[in-house]
Amino acid sequence: MKPKKWLTTVAASVVAVSVLAGCGSNNNGGNAASPPASNPSSPSASASESAGGKQFENMELNVAVFQGGYGREYWDTIAEDFMKDYPGTKINITASPKIAELVRPKIVAGNPPDFMYIAGSDNLPIINGLIKDKALLDLTEVFNEPAEEGGAPLKDKILPGVLESRSSSPYGDGQVYLAPYNFGVMGLWYNKTLFDEKGIAVPKTWEDWFALTATAKDNGRALFTYQGLYPGYLEEMIVPSIYSVGGQEALDQFYNLDPEFWKSDTFKQVWGLIERIAKEDNALMKGTIALNHTQSQTAFMQGKAMFIPNGTWFEDEMKDAPREDGFQFGFLGAPAFTADKPAMAMTNVEQLVIPAKAKNPELAKEFLKYLYSDKSVKLNAEKSKGVLAVKGAADMSIEFISESMYNVYKAVDEGIVTVNGAFKSVAKGSKYNPSDEIFKPISSIMNKQLTVDEYGAKMYDIFTDVQKELEQNGAQE
């Protein structure tokens, strides 16, 4: 029996090992990393002198971009244009939907690309890692320099509030480390045709909104559904509501992981909405909590629910999905708490970064500036159907984007109040992920298995702990 027993044990361990090996392969060579070789070679320094008086020691730029819904065509074209305008430069583009997996080993080896566009939920964590490690180049100077010779500084072109927000300035010290790229607007959507035909007024306040539960019932649908498996989508209602009730001060408290937020009146009012959705008859579509994003969005488009939160990518994302007759995308944003306050919407800005260890930061900065030119904004709209976070981008992009998208962006340009933000980084090595801690338990509130009071107490404890970790971390450094 002995040998057989060993055989089974070995078989079991081989299975176990291969499972673990699968997870471990990403940390290959962590120790074998060689220090970055400095690269003083300048293959064609003479050519650079003719390029508008600008000189670059190193003429080669390695660019890594996320290839998602926006594709890679924009990047290929803009790189060619740049090489034409700056003769002698050479741009190498690496594009992939899993760009983080491609650049991670290079970053670990101390040999990162010179310029990166990272987006997509699979890839974004690498940016968080770089922020935690303080491994990004300070880009403040790029935005303070004039966009064109003798013109206004580049930062005047960017949409207001973007550079100051934590998604660009992660340490809250006003220094810009992440440059904005495409921006999206998020909030509640409805079927415009239904509202027009039945003469339903678009709700201005949450009271109006809840009053529609009866109207919804008359039209054979629930008031609301959301991407149940991913309660994070609810931030598109929660964040504007925090701002609407408690202003920037409350929002800062929320994003700065302040435990006191969870005892505030703002918290109680905003999460009161969630509880109301859970409890009111016909408010939440049956089964919502078990649905993934595609399932719930399809249900919404088929007329099973009146509202759903989502972003400007909605129409494109669901272009092949079945829908009820005459369905038209209508964007509402988030209703206000009282009638005297404006409607709001949440924005989200994609990020461009230059790693601190980039070999060619000067050329990378020049390339970054180039991306904000009008020519590039138009090209981006044409090739990737994206809208850059610069003023007037909606009008520059009008011929290339869908009507629903244009309407949303136009509303932003014309002053629908937008909020955006990002959580402060937790301490290195912390087990907490603020977004998960906050949004995942909402499923339990929706299931009526957790009260808002219990939830608030739990959040208070978690964020007290998070702050303690941050203090200890600060003491260590």
Added chain:
Amino acid sequence: MVETMSMKTRRGLFIAACLLPGLALFLLFKVYPTIQIFQKSLYLWTGVGDEPKFIGLQNFVDMFHDDVFLLALRNTGFLMLVVPVLTLLIALVNASLLTQSKLKERGFYRTVFFFPSILSFVVIAILWSFIYHPTMGFVNSGLELLGLGDWAMAWLGDQRTVLWALAVTLIWQAAGYYMVMYMAGIDGISPDLYEAAGLDGATRIQQFFHITIPMLWEIIRVTIIFSINGVLTISFVIVSVMTAGGPDRHSEVVMTYLYSQAFTNSNFGYAMAIGVFIFIISLLLALISNKLTERGSH
């Protein structure tokens, strides 16, 4: 004499040359990363660009103060207990039924039951998330058809049912595979035994317990370990696609938690510590199940 020696040496060299590439790949892609996991589990490391910092066993200590990890461990434990037991029981009964009863459709059922094993896990997960779909899913529509509409619920959206719902998927996925293994084993049992038992007046059920199970015991022991480890691996895909760990983490399993700590929380050292812990647990489980089932072989 000299000739044969050199033949032997050359033979040996040839065999070594054939083995080397495989061995090198095995060392590089299996052994080396595994050693790395053990080493990295002792460090504080984001897995991106920083220098790993040695913190001893702190990651392991933290693990037992981490409520989410403990919940994930409990959920995994539940699946590791329920799924193998039910899977193997169903597989055994099916295998015995299909081999003993001289059904004409035997071959057909064999293929149908084996079918889930050749589907990819992702396909299975998507398939089942539509079966459990709260409004248009097969389960709830079926209940309504039978007039049991009140029993219909969002199976994947309720913390009381989500783990059972996932367990059913895991059992469905694996039962056919083990059934085929058992059928092969049963085919190897001499029909004389059944015949003799039949003459002595033993019922089919008695035959099952006194002939089939003892004769298959060695195969059953191996499949127990395969099945436990299978739950560990497959649960990652099934949970990621079907529930994303929800609602409120009530279907989070250790593998999904490991993944989110490593790749969304940039906590590589901690994730590796979880990996090491799972490794030790599965090794222990294999040894324990081996020990427990040992007497049966005598």
